Amino acid sequence: MRRSRLNVANFANAGRGFGNGSFPAFVFLDMRIIVLGAAAGGGFPQWNCGCPNCARARRGDPAALPRTQCSLAVSADGEGWLLLNAAPDLREQIAATPALQPREGGRGSPVKAVVVSGGDVDAVAGLLHLRESQTLALYAARRVLTLIAANPIFRVLNPASVARREIMLGRREPLTDFAGRPLGLAIEAFAVPGKVALYAEEEGEEGLGTAEGDTVGLAVSDEAGASFHFVPACAAFSDALLDRLRGARLVFFDGTLWTDDEMIRLGLGTKTGRRMGHLSVSGGDGTLAGLAQLGIARKVFVHVNNSNPMILEDSPERAILARAGWEVAHDGMEIAL
Numbered sequence: 001m002r003r004s005r006l007n008v009a010n011f012a013n014a015g016r017g018f019g020n021g022s023f024p025a026f027v028f029l030d031m032r033i034i035v036l037g038a039a040a041g042g043g044f045p046q047w048n049c050g051c052p053n054c055a056r057a058r059r060g061d062p063a064a065l066p067r068t069q070c071s072l073a074v075s076a077d078g079e080g081w082l083l084l085n086a087a088p089d090l091r092e093q094i095a096a097t098p099a100l101q102p103r104e105g106g107r108g109s110p111v112k113a114v115v116v117s118g119g120d121v122d123a124v125a126g127l128l129h130l131r132e133s134q135t136l137a138l139y140a141a142r143r144v145l146t147l148i149a150a151n152p153i154f155r156v157l158n159p160a161s162v163a164r165r166e167i168m169l170g171r172r173e174p175l176t177d178f179a180g181r182p183l184g185l186a187i188e189a190f191a192v193p194g195k196v197a198l199y200a201e202e203e204g205e206e207g208l209g210t211a212e213g214d215t216v217g218l219a220v221s222d223e224a225g226a227s228f229h230f231v232p233a234c235a236a237f238s239d240a241l242l243d244r245l246r247g248a249r250l251v252f253f254d255g256t257l258w259t260d261d262e263m264i265r266l267g268l269g270t271k272t273g274r275r276m277g278h279l280s281v282s283g284g285d286g287t288l289a290g291l292a293q294l295g296i297a298r299k300v301f302v303h304v305n306n307s308n309p310m311i312l313e314d315s316p317e318r319a320i321l322a323r324a325g326w327e328v329a330h331d332g333m334e335i336a337l
């Protein structure tokens, strides 16, 4: 399939402190972030969707770049990698990302740990690709670990090779691989207004206003002090969330829908964005307005639904958000911090 490598940073020169033949006592490399997938659940195009956006993506229209489901890869040293969410497309994402592929000779993987931000299918289904007795550390909030434990298919992740570790909300957690070796990265999960995973909703229950830990945002930091935030699902702005994002260097944020009733208007579904646990991008209570005054240095939309007009590079909506200082992530996008 086609993949774009627009704006790829030159990581050969990304290290700070190299270049004059002598190594300083401490060398901090830039944190590397690769967007493995930038689309919301279903991907772009979605298998059963014939909407105008999906039709353009299928035709190979260069302004309608295909995207897989949302996941990021992060590394402090370019050797060991952390995945933020395990999308159903993970196998294909690894195939498209040399940094995540095994070195030659025998079995092995640079993927050392996975942090899962919620129990939704598009965040956990990719864990099934990580079987084959490869050692890994799996980090998630208790609510999500409980959902995973309740689904017997995840027993393919044998505890002898996959360590399941609970992350406590609001606490910075240094990450290690299966054997306890530091990855040079730390994670802090924080509660975000959201909803329980669709399949876990009780019959007749709206699934909103659910327990803390159903939906979390992730702050990732390295030992040199670089950090960014990843919030792929957000149903509302809380003061705590806005305070946390104020002045951030880099935020990846939920870009699911442009308008709350977009799916209904396009005849693609019966649920509003709110009902699905997602703020919309536009409007007085949307993300562009809500995050406008926080002094965030770089703002990137991820988890973009195929129905959202901003997924098209030539849409008026894309121009609006570009003027507001936002970017739309694409698969293969790389950022160094």
Ligand SMILES: [Zn+2]
Residues within 6 Å of the ligand: 045, 046, 049, 050, 051, 052, 053, 054, 055, 306, 307
């Ligand atoms: Zn579509």
